[in-house]
Amino acid sequence: MLLSANHWISGLAETLAVNDLHFILLLVAAWMMLGFAGFLRPHSVRFVARMLFPAGALLCLGVALLAGLFLASGQVPQLVILPLGLPDLPFHIRLDVLSGFFLLLLGVAGAGISTFAAGYFRSGEGTAPALLGLEYHFFLASMAMVILADDAYLFMVAWETMALSSYFLVTSHHRIPEIRRAGFLYLIMAHVGAVCILLCFGVLQGGSWQFTFDAMRSAHFAPFWATTAFLLALLGFGAKAGLVPMHVWLPEAHPAAPSPVSAMMSGLMLKTAIYGMLRVSFDLLSIRFWQWGVLLLVLGLFSALFGAVFAAVQTDMKRLLAYSSIENVGLIFTGIGLAILFETSNMHLFAALALTAALVHSFNHALFKSLLFLTTGSVLHATKQRSLGKLGGLIRHMPWVASLALIGTLSIAGLPPLNGFVSEWLLLQSFLFTPQLPHAFLNMLIPLGAAALALTVALSAYVMVKFYGVIFLGQPREPSLVNAHDANWLERLGLIWLAAGCILIGALPQLVLRAVAPVTGKLLGDTVRSSSTFWSIAPIAQQQASYSGLILLAGILSVVAVTFVCVRVLAHGRIRRTNTWDCGYPWQTSRMQDTAEGFGQPIRHMFGTFFRMERNLPSASDTTPRYRIYIEDRLWRAVYLPIARGVQMLADGIGFLQGGRLSIYLLYSFLTLLGLLVFVL
């Protein structure tokens, strides 16, 4: 009986695995149908949010399941050519292990976000529900298509759909001018990036005018053209991922968007950029140079430190998380850089270790960053406040959100036994081998990168203590906060799903490592050694380093339980509720706690060179003293404003051509025609 059931299941798995791609495409199409279905009752939040979004979440689960099955069993790339798009340019679609891994990520995190979103959207907020549903599901579908695309044409179509649908989602509260501005900045950066990617594909076709990825894989490039393609990809995907100095849109757009959208952008969309970077540099390009690795390493580490430092001084909870995304993307790029460095030095095992760290961190970041962005959504709905200076003490009014946010906080701070620690541990392990690199100076300098990494990770713990402490702990900083209500059951369900993922991967990292193994095997020809047991990992050798999240978690919990019982049995459990002691000081108000500014003060003090600061300090004789501090990114004034001015001047210059007289325009047409004739002849 059991045997036949087993047989039946494996048979089903086989059928599914062979036709994985077809089923996934069906699910993607179903997402788009869900988007349109909203127009049946365009103004009903009940219909669109409470019915269509949970259906979308189920589709996410389906995608995750199929991708997981593919990674577990098939792994033979599957191809489909759809006769859509322009004539002679059909859509090439391919599912291989790299896209399988990122689809798994998209499905797992997307399921949680969609479930939360089902409970999140309220009537009368911004864009009409049907439109929102359309944009949201197209966003999901386009991300899946970016990951599945196997030719440059489809890739760009999906990439642009993704950019546009997310732009409309960001600006769903478009009546607020600030949000319109943030959306505009995002749109500009997205298109600058898209142009770079387009040019990159232009280089990659190598004169063959074949835009399928298959043709690009077989093309051979001179070092110069390969490097050009790599740099263009870095610019394009770096702009999407939020790598410094292309990060400026991120802290503007993420706070502007509704929370589920912020979660999707930060948790999932940034990962499509990581995917693109990996696809171009490890799959499409057949050669790599160690200098690329150094470049990625330096940019990644700098972004990570930059993001962490800026996150520490933020006073808006969603901006803080946005900067923390920059930090995490930096860590992922650091891993990719190390992988390139090791791979070009023929140290494939260590390259696999570094790439594993990057991929696992991508997965983890999708889980915990989505979780935290979603909790800010609940806080926002409950309190109408985004500013950290007006929150506090919510753990007493929102116990569900607070306890789930605590899991996210501990994960993102990189603390064992949760999942953030696993990837950071893997990354540190791969840094340990940098002294073996065959480059005389690099092998001495790069170990310092490990120190920068450790500083960043420890700083992110600081940031997250600030985030959690100021929002959920302490005294409420506004009297209205006592009316805060907890999240509704759909929101809770979404949060629980993501938090459970954080705990599960922290305890059993093998779950993700086994999904990553085929990817590193395919891209680098080696995989990290999985330990013999399922509950521990030892990426290189048992003697060298090992870690077991499950035993750590179980150990801590059992010691806690035993201690608790012992204390109760041997001593007592009496408790007396009293006033706060605070060294006997009787008059306490909530304003005596650290504000968000106050908590960030040591960082501002130490990393002062990172910021451009304006401070208004009250003088001693002020009757209404006000303390105000304004912190800005130096890159704004150093890079972006000059570029903006340059573009403005250029546009003014070109505007001279626009005389407004028909005869002049006819003259232009005539001259152009003449020029073209000369060119042709």
Place this chain on the structure above:
Amino acid sequence: MSAISFFRQFVEVVLAIAIAPLLAGWIAQCRAWLQNRSAPPLLLPYRMLRKLFFKDVALATDASVLFRATPYVLFGTMVLAAAIIPSLVTDLPLARVADSIALVGLFATARVFLSLAAMDIGTAFGTLGARREMMVGFLAEPALLMVLFNAFLLYGSTSLPSLVDGYRTHPSVIDPSVIFAALAFVMVALAENARIPIDNPSTHLELTMIHEAMLLEYSARHLALVEWATSLKLFNYACIGFALFMPWGIATHGSDGAGALLIAIAALIGKLVIAGAALALIESLSAKLRIFRAPEYLAMAFLLAVLGLLVHLLVGA
């Protein structure tokens, strides 16, 4: 994994829990002698713990579950760390659960929990302590990591039992980098354990305290657990230092008998006596730094560790 190795694991954990307060008492005694005060009894910490366990908890009305759970979590992480660190024997069932980097992470978990608990009630001193503790923590971690990096370069492992075994099989390795790393480790250990020159464990002057400021609202059994965990943390740091720099007497893979275990216990107690006295001496000789000098101090620890690294790569290679 024989029954005997589980027995030794049990002995190690129980010994750690039992003698950690004794180490605190010994340091306090040495400090008193060095500063010409009459010394408190050696067993005072135990009496304090006993007293605290039997008092009623006075809990602030606003305290949340997090505040009440944190003492247990702290104690749990520290006991688990004591089980993982090879203070007596290297062949432990739990030794492979976490390498030294994961141990640093475990300590960070404890630190974050304590900081969050300090912010829970929302007093000025609590948040001040939490902020300073996290600041010292994030500066100390890179330096500690560089020390572990040094050890990795010498013996090719971040796992403490492997390091001890490596040292015992190649005891002839005397590398100049070890001296730098050891200095850096001592500096980091002082900072992480809230000792002078970063913090003063016996101060209750509100404006200068770090660690104590976070404990102000704790009372009775909660306070007892936190204090016990704090002394366990010091014990754990000492044992990490022993494993890295003076692993003499620790029973390695080959030596299984009861004799080796007894020698290991004697060696551990001997090393703790010396280390405790040395700590008291350092604390008596140095003054507490201003809080904004802490970054300089920890940067120096970091640079020492980096120097060790460079010395090894230049000389040793």
